[in-house]
Amino acid sequence: MNEITHRIGIKSSPEKIYELLTTDDGLSQWWTNDVSGAADVGSIIKFRFNGGGPDFKVTELIPNKLVHWKHSGNVPEAWMGTEILIKLNNEGEQTFVRFTHLNWKEPTDFMAHCSMKWAVFMLSLKDFAETGKGKPFPDDIQIDHS
Amino acid sequence: MNEITHRIGIKSSPEKIYELLTTDDGLSQWWTNDVSGAADVGSIIKFRFNGGGPDFKVTELIPNKLVHWKHSGNVPEAWMGTEILIKLNNEGEQTFVRFTHLNWKEPTDFMAHCSMKWAVFMLSLKDFAETGKGKPFPDDIQIDHS
Numbered sequence: 059m060n061e062i063t064h065r066i067g068i069k070s071s072p073e074k075i076y077e078l079l080t081t082d083d084g085l086s087q088w089w090t091n092d093v094s095g096a097a098d099v100g101s102i103i104k105f106r107f108n109g110g111g112p113d114f115k116v117t118e119l120i121p122n123k124l125v126h127w128k129h130s131g132n133v134p135e136a137w138m139g140t141e142i143l144i145k146l147n148n149e150g151e152q153t154f155v156r157f158t159h160l161n162w163k164e165p166t167d168f169m170a171h172c173s174m175k176w177a178v179f180m181l182s183l184k185d186f187a188e189t190g191k192g193k194p195f196p197d198d199i200q201i202d203h204s
Numbered sequence: 205m206n207e208i209t210h211r212i213g214i215k216s217s218p219e220k221i222y223e224l225l226t227t228d229d230g231l232s233q234w235w236t237n238d239v240s241g242a243a244d245v246g247s248i249i250k251f252r253f254n255g256g257g258p259d260f261k262v263t264e265l266i267p268n269k270l271v272h273w274k275h276s277g278n279v280p281e282a283w284m285g286t287e288i289l290i291k292l293n294n295e296g297e298q299t300f301v302r303f304t305h306l307n308w309k310e311p312t313d314f315m316a317h318c319s320m321k322w323a324v325f326m327l328s329l330k331d332f333a334e335t336g337k338g339k340p341f342p343d344d345i346q347i348d349h350s
Binding site (some may be wrong): 060180184 | 206207208209210211212213214215297298300302303304311313315316317319320323324326327330345347348349350
């Protein structure tokens with residue numbers, strides 16, 4: 059299996075970042091402006107980009123430390139069976155976010171595309187937490203001209 | 205083994221991007237402003253960041269299509285044995301760059317840090333090719349406060 063893994067250090071508290079990862083309002087500040095369903099373990103979060111997009115089931119939550127989702131449904135197809143694991147680790151003035159999108163069957167061009175997109179969304183998460191302004195879809199940084 | 209892999213689409217020609225990957229002047233526009241030694245297969249490129257930094261030996265070049273380096277020396281230690289493979293693929297008005305840093309022994313925090321840094325340097329490569337202004341070290345996007 060293959061995985062995408064990124065680490066970023068944000069000058070913010072684990073509590074604030076955890077909120078940005080576990081609530082509709084928080085998630086909509088950095089990934090996409092259309093998020094619904096974020097709640098406790100067992101909830102299904104719907105992320106939408108111009109109407110379509112993936113669902114994730116929340117499978118584990120440790121407040122201010124860990125968020126674990128499993129992909130749900132069949133869009134995009136290459137994400138079926140994949141999981142998102144996000145761990146928070148406070149070190150002094152910053153909180154490190156270790157993001158992993160795991161269980162990819164193949165390291166395809168699409169996985170490499172998603173790796174870049176997750177990186178720009180991590181920058182968006184950092185920007186929102188530090189400045190109050192992120193770049194969620196549709197204002198996200200473009201990584202190609204497709 | 206583990207790898208970092210990113211894909212980005214740049215509105216530029218394979219010829220121009222290949223030059224940015226294979227010459228001291230080109231590499232200094234997007235990765236670090238201190239690069240020396242870039243030449244044909246067998247040459248060793250020295251990338252420096254405030255004096256220190258990695259060396260890479262050029263092991264394969266296919267003009268306008270492929271660049272392959274093997275890490276040389278022992279800095280940083282976690283990069284020993286790793287390789288960089290960059291493939292270019294022109295599709296209409298854009299050239300896709302598939303960047304892979306392969307042969308990591310472990311998917312450590314440092315690898316996840318490097319994954320983010322490579323992503324911001326890919327954005328820097330895209331920016332330079334499209335606008336004439338990249339963000340090489342020491343003007344690179346910061347991903348933490350360390």
